[in-house]
Amino acid sequence: xxxxxxxxxxxxxxxxxxxYHLSVSGIPSLFYLRLADDDTLMLxxxxxxxxxxxxxxxTNHHNHFLNYALSDDDIKTTLEIADEAFRxx
Numbered sequence: 001x002x003x004x005x006x007x008x009x010x011x012x013x014x015x016x017x018x019x020y021h022l023s024v025s026g027i028p029s030l031f032y033l034r035l036a037d038d039d040t041l042m043l044x045x046x047x048x049x050x051x052x053x054x055x056x057x058x059t060n061h062h063n064h065f066l067n068y069a070l071s072d073d074d075i076k077t078t079l080e081i082a083d084e085a086f087r088x089x
Contacts, residue, residue, distance in 0.1 A: 003075065004028025004066045010079040018086035020047075029066045033058070043089065050085035 008024045008031050015022035020043075021036040035044040041060070048060040056078050058064060 001028045003068065003070055004031065006075050007031075007066065007070075007078065010075065011082050014079060014082040014086050017083065018089065020086060020089070026063060030063055031066070032063050047085055047089055050088055051081060054081045054085065056081045 005028045008028060011033065012022045012024060015035070023034045023036045025032045025034075033044075034041075035047060037043060045060045048058055051058050
């Protein structure tokens with residue numbers, strides 16, 4: 001639970017830093033992400049593409065499954081890349 005909360009809260013904070021609202025639903029180990037700023041989901045897809053280009057595999061239409069093997073360093077890297085991906089939007 002703690003790792004999932006760290007990831008989802010960090011992603012929401014990265015979005016807010018850049019003026020976006022990231023909606024997170026589900027439980028911390030099985031969550032769904034959606035940028036609430038665009039009903040077409042095109043902005044969300046662009047953000048996902050920027051994440052994937054930088055090595056973080058997330059999907060744009062499906063729940064995310066958190067693996068407990070995810071380390072604190074992995075989470076830190078994910079959140080740094082999320083911040084960069086939001087910045088380039």
